[in-house]
Amino acid sequence: MSVPVNGGDLVVSRLSSAAPSAPTAIALHGITGNGWAWLPVAAGLFGRMSLWAPDLRGRAASRLVGPPYGLGTHADDVIALMDHLELERAVLIGHSMGAWVGSLVAARHPDRVSSLVLVDGGLGTAMPSWVDPDLFMYAVLGPAIQRLGMTFPSPADYLAYWAFHPGLGPTLAGPTGHLVRHYLTRDLVQERGGWRSSCVLDAVRADGSALLDDEEVLTSPQASIGHGIPVSLLWAPRGALNQPMGLYGGAWPPWRPLPEGITAERVPDANHYTVIFDPPAVRQVVSRLLAAAAR
Template structure:
């Protein structure tokens, strides 16, 4: 275990290693002030890493323990081999909970992490005490004429393109993300630390840690099958927070009232809430979005504000 003091304003955390199929998974832990406090297990998006939850950790303020793994094929878990896919991540999460959490956990995920959280709940129904999905977990209709690889590239945009790019130094990588419309208005030490965790290699050929095949398999996996059906088979009620705007800060987000209606969610099992003023990223890494997510997690954990 290592103790890490990240960039200014980012809460200090521990980095642990948990044995899973094929090797060890890296897990970030922000411990609660009370060792008996509830545990939140938080899953990141398709090209992200555990530090995407740092600003949420800030607002949780040690009232719960937050576990945020680097999923298989990303960041410090980038060297874990396949098979990839959402089911593999779900089983990895069961291993993390068994090793690091003494009982049921509040399970949450952002984007692909939300799909993973939903499938984890289905495959391991004794694991979650509550389930919070953040701008993900519900499959929406996609153009039938696009091949799966074309669809993934169209939806993920620059996040996907960067996987085959190299950067001469960390400043160049930072500049790449600062130009991204989804992050431009919410840049902070939290975001900087999160995107820097993704880099591997040596200057002048730094690159993303994300395994391209992991991203491809995981992305296609979300389009149908047991992953798409998980939201309809949940063993417990869930809440979905959805961003008003999209990945490129465009007015059309991943979800809207019509798309959610088309998904035919059971309103008694999945409660939905639009989060105004957020896009797909700032609902998690922006200050207002992270505060709302943290407050919801505390409510799900049964922790009252001081």
């Protein structure tokens, strides 16, 4: 489905269908991802909740949308999607950068969000002004950022690159591997000389910069809670490279202070990727999402 937005047409996938009386959620992906990141979660929701997942502007099938870029523009796009679907309110779930987008939507439009689920993202503090956004993103995400400047001979070579990724590679050989491969290859575009990531670097940079120092973005979870929106956090104890220190620490409680009023759950053994891909983690995400819809 295409949704008219400022700068083009946003491409949105309906990944899970349910009866008209069932709840609806909008799922928002990470900084170099696409909407099909939610395929494993959608498989667990099928028949119980409708799940819509946009390719955010500058990524995958929405790569030609924009500028303008930035998290505020993503938030506007989410509202445009809800208007297009004639959704008065919806549950929002976001992973990594998508969690901040969801928080910003909730803070700006509390009447449109019934509940907010943050998955290993959405909470943070401002970084010093001397921190370089590109270096910061590379330090956190490593190969996911490195690939943006690479060309691959074929989609198979691209998947082989990911197979060696310490945080995601083992998942490709697991029970959700076929879904993760669909997600990864959706990112590819063909050009003379091979295949490359669809991600627009200017879009990634604009979004990454906002995660470092945009006060409206960084305070949006507290603002959402202040509006009375139920907010949940599911966090992975391991990082994007499967290192034993994730975004919120490796043990309970998270090392980052949590806003008062947030419900937090640790997802055992998960890293920043597998928290939405591996079956045990997916079951926990699905359970939390359905609980959020029932509130």
